[in-house]
Amino acid sequence: MASPQPPHILLFPFMSKGHTIPLLHLARLLLFHRRIKLTLITTTANRPFIAHFLGWTTDDPNIIDLPFPTQIQGIESTDKLPSMSLFTQFATATKLMQPHFEQALNKLSNVTAIVSDWFLSWTLESANKFGIPRLSFHGMNNYVDAVGHQVFMNQLLSGPESDDDLITVPGFPWIKITRNDYEEPFNQRVPTGPSIDFINESITATANSYGLVSNSFYELEPLFIDYLNRELKPKVWCVGPLCLAEPPPEVEARVDHQQQPKWMEWLDQKLAQECSVIYVAFGSQAEIWIQQLEEISKGLEESQVSFLWVVRKNDDETSVVMKNLEERVGERGMIVREWVDQIEILRHESVKGFVSHCGWNSVLEGICWKVPILAWPMMAEQHLNARMVVEEIKIGLRVETCDGSVRGFVKADGLKKMVKELMEGEKGKEVRKKVEDIGEGAKKAMAEGGSSWRTLNELIDELQGVRNSNGDTSPSTKGNTTPS
Numbered sequence: 368m369a370s371p372q373p374p375h376i377l378l379f380p381f382m383s384k385g386h387t388i389p390l391l392h393l394a395r396l397l398l399f400h401r402r403i404k405l406t407l408i409t410t411t412a413n414r415p416f417i418a419h420f421l422g423w424t425t426d427d428p429n430i431i432d433l434p435f436p437t438q439i440q441g442i443e444s445t446d447k448l449p450s451m452s453l454f455t456q457f458a459t460a461t462k463l464m465q466p467h468f469e470q471a472l473n474k475l476s477n478v479t480a481i482v483s484d485w486f487l488s489w490t491l492e493s494a495n496k497f498g499i500p501r502l503s504f505h506g507m508n509n510y511v512d513a514v515g516h517q518v519f520m521n522q523l524l525s526g527p528e529s530d531d532d533l534i535t536v537p538g539f540p541w542i543k544i545t546r547n548d549y550e551e552p553f554n555q556r557v558p559t560g561p562s563i564d565f566i567n568e569s570i571t572a573t574a575n576s577y578g579l580v581s582n583s584f585y586e587l588e589p590l591f592i593d594y595l596n597r598e599l600k601p602k603v604w605c606v607g608p609l610c611l612a613e614p615p616p617e618v619e620a621r622v623d624h625q626q627q628p629k630w631m632e633w634l635d636q637k638l639a640q641e642c643s644v645i646y647v648a649f650g651s652q653a654e655i656w657i658q659q660l661e662e663i664s665k666g667l668e669e670s671q672v673s674f675l676w677v678v679r680k681n682d683d684e685t686s687v688v689m690k691n692l693e694e695r696v697g698e699r700g701m702i703v704r705e706w707v708d709q710i711e712i713l714r715h716e717s718v719k720g721f722v723s724h725c726g727w728n729s730v731l732e733g734i735c736w737k738v739p740i741l742a743w744p745m746m747a748e749q750h751l752n753a754r755m756v757v758e759e760i761k762i763g764l765r766v767e768t769c770d771g772s773v774r775g776f777v778k779a780d781g782l783k784k785m786v787k788e789l790m791e792g793e794k795g796k797e798v799r800k801k802v803e804d805i806g807e808g809a810k811k812a813m814a815e816g817g818s819s820w821r822t823l824n825e826l827i828d829e830l831q832g833v834r835n836s837n838g839d840t841s842p843s844t845k846g847n848t849t850p851s
C-alpha cells in the first residue's frame with residue numbers, strides 16, 4: 368500500500384499587516400513545528416515580506432504571487448493607503464484576483480485545504496470548484512463575534528438610545544455596549560452601504576466554509592467560543608496565540624547578526640538604569656489627527672515616564688510635533704518613525720506598559736509578553752476589543768476621554784493620569800498580575816499538549832481524513848478556469 372501523502376496546505380493572507388502577520392505565524396507553526404508542505408498565495412509587492420518572514424529566498428517556488436488589481440494607485444497593502452476611507456474599495460478589488468487564483472490552483476496538486484483570510488470571501492467559490500475544503504482565517508477574537516451576533520440578532524443598535532447610552536447584551540447580561548462601540552456605518556439604525564455588503568459577504572462565506580481558524584486560545588474566552596460553536600457555523604478552531612510560534616533558525620540567525628536598531632539599544636540603556644518604559648503604538652492602520660498627536664506628546668512629556676513611541680504618520684506637521692517633543696524630553700523618550708519588530712520590543716524586560724489601539728494582534732502580543740495595556744481604541748472592532756481587555760479579561764485600563772464617550776478626544780491630562788496609574792498605581796498592579804496569569808495560560812495553550820497545540824493537530828488529522836475520503840484532486844479532475 369502506498370504511504371499516505373503528507374498534508375499540503377495553501378495559505379492566502381489578506382494584504383494588510385494585521386491580517387498577514389498572524390497567518391505567517393501559523394505558517395511558521397505548520398512548516399517548522401509540524402513539517403507540513405505549504406504554498407503561500409500573495410501579490411507581487413507582498414512577496415518579499417512573506418519570504419523574509421519565513422526565512423525563504425524571495426524566489427522560493429512555494430510562494431505564488433498573483434497580479435493585484437491596479438484600481439488603487441498600485442498599492443498592495445492597506446498600511447500604504449493614503450486614507451482608510453479607501454479600505455472597502457481596496458478589499459473589494461481583490462475579487463478581480465479570482466481567475467488568477469484559480470489558474471494557480473489548477474497547477475497545484477494534492478492541496479489538502481485552503482486557509483484564506485475571512486476578507487477573501489470569494490476564495491470559497493474557488494475552493495468549492497476544486498473540491499478543496501476552505502477554512503476562513505479570522506484574526507479577531509471570539510468575544511467580538513459572539514457579542515456582535517447578539518447585537519445583530521436582538522437589533523440592539525436600532526433603538527432610541529443615544530450613541531453613548533449603555534445597552535445590555537441579553538445573551539451576556541454583564542456586558543454593556545454602546546452604539547459608539549461600532550463605527551460608521553455599522554452603528555446606524557439600518558446599516559447599508561458597500562462596507563456593510565463587504566462584511567456580510569465575508570460573514571456568509573465564513574459560515575459556508577469548512578471551519579474558522581481563530582487566533583485565540585480556549586482558556587481565554589471559553590464562554591464566547593462555546594457560544595459560537597453552539598449558535599453558529601462553522602466550527603471554531605482556536606490555535607493561538609499564533610505570535611508564540613518561534614521563528615525559523617534562519618530568521619533567528621539573521622536577527623543575531625544584524626546591528627541592533629537604535630530603539631533596542633535605548634531599551635537596553637533603560638534596563639541598565641532600572642527605568643520602566645511604556646511602549647506606545649497604534650498598529651499599522653490607525654489614522655491620528657494632528658491635534659490628538661499634540662495631546663499625546665504633551666501627556667507623555669508630563670507623565671514623567673520613559674516612553675518609546677512608534678509614530679506612523681510621516682508628514683511635515685507631525686515631524687514638527689515630534690522634533691519639539693524630542694527636544695523637551697531628551698533621553699527620557701524615544702520616537703521611532705519606521706517599522707519596528709513589535710514583539711522584540713514587548714519582550715524587552717524594561718517594557719512594563721503598552722498604550723495600544725487594541726488591534727487583536729497587539730492585545731495578544733501584550734498578553735504573551737505579560738505587558739498590561741492602556742486601551743485606546745481607534746477604529747474597526749477595537750472598541751469592543753478594549754471592552755474585552757478592560758472589562759472581561761481585565762488585563763488593562765482605559766485612557767480617559769474628555770467627554771466620557773468611548774470615541775471622545777483624549778487630552779494630555781487624561782493620558783498622563785492613566786499612564787501613571789498603569790505604571791505606578793494600584794489598578795496598574797491588579798492588571799499586571801492578571802496579564803501575568805493569562806500570559807502563562809497562553810504559553811500552556813501553545814505548548815506541546817496544550818489546548819491550541821491539540822486543536823491544530825486535530826484539525827490537520829481531520830483535513831487529512833477528508834482528503835483521503837475525497838480521493839486525490841489531480842489537475843485533470845479540477846475546475847477548468849482561465850483568467851479573463
Ligand SMILES: O=c1ccn([C@@H]2O[C@H](COP(=O)(O)OP(=O)(O)O[C@H]3O[C@H](CO)[C@@H](O)[C@H](O)[C@H]3O)[C@@H](O)[C@H]2O)c(=O)[nH]1
Nearest residue numbers: 385388506650651652706707708709726727728729747748
Ligand atoms: O511597526 C510595526 C507596526 C506593527 N507591527 C505588527 O503589526 C501587527 C499589527 O496588528 P494589530 O495590532 O492587530 O493592528 P492593526 O494593524 O491595526 O490590525 C488590523 O487587524 C487586526 C486583526 O484583524 C484587527 O484587530 C485590527 O482592528 C485591525 O486594525 C502586530 O502584529 C504588530 O506587532 C510591527 O511589528 N511593527
